[in-house]
Amino acid sequence: xxxxxxxxxxxxxxxxMSTLTQFVRDLSFENVLSQRGTGGEVNxxxxxxxxxxxxxxxVENQYEVIVKLRVDSKNKDSDQVLFVLEMEYAGVFHIEGxxxxxxxxxxxxxxxxxxxxxxxxxxxxxxxxxxFPPLNLENIDFVQLYRNxxxxxxAEAQAEQKDQPVS
Numbered sequence: 001x002x003x004x005x006x007x008x009x010x011x012x013x014x015x016x017m018s019t020l021t022q023f024v025r026d027l028s029f030e031n032v033l034s035q036r037g038t039g040g041e042v043n044x045x046x047x048x049x050x051x052x053x054x055x056x057x058x059v060e061n062q063y064e065v066i067v068k069l070r071v072d073s074k075n076k077d078s079d080q081v082l083f084v085l086e087m088e089y090a091g092v093f094h095i096e097g098x099x100x101x102x103x104x105x106x107x108x109x110x111x112x113x114x115x116x117x118x119x120x121x122x123x124x125x126x127x128x129x130x131x132f133p134p135l136n137l138e139n140i141d142f143v144q145l146y147r148n149x150x151x152x153x154x155a156e157a158q159a160e161q162k163d164q165p166v167s
Contacts, residue, residue, distance in 0.1 A: 013097035019092070019093055023089070024090075026086070027087045029127075043076040045074050045075070047073075052067060064092050066090045067119060069088075071084070085123065095107075124137075
């Protein structure tokens, strides 16, 4: 029995991931409110857009994952822009033991999940330092984000196939 358990454990690859470094690649905070003034009561509405990118580095088993966020804040009552925040946050990861067919979802789900607490803190600090209450982003469901992107790409591919002339 012990031999069977050992054999099963040897068949499954041991996944190892370590974060080698993480950094802000680009950060922009445009405080429109301080430039124009509010002219009355402010009732903010936030829109958050998230994009992900990943690429293999020249060093074996190393990947760079980039989380791109854009936060647009508007006054609900007047549709006046309060601020715009754009940030690209990158992490370099050493990953071993992930099968090739599972590497893409791993890079687009697990790596951003590791970076997110740091992204949340930076955005909170930047909005607070910009004169607004700190923006504490809610957790992002990277699994659902990944599934939505795959569905979007499949729908796009099907639409292209339908548009192709039949010869």
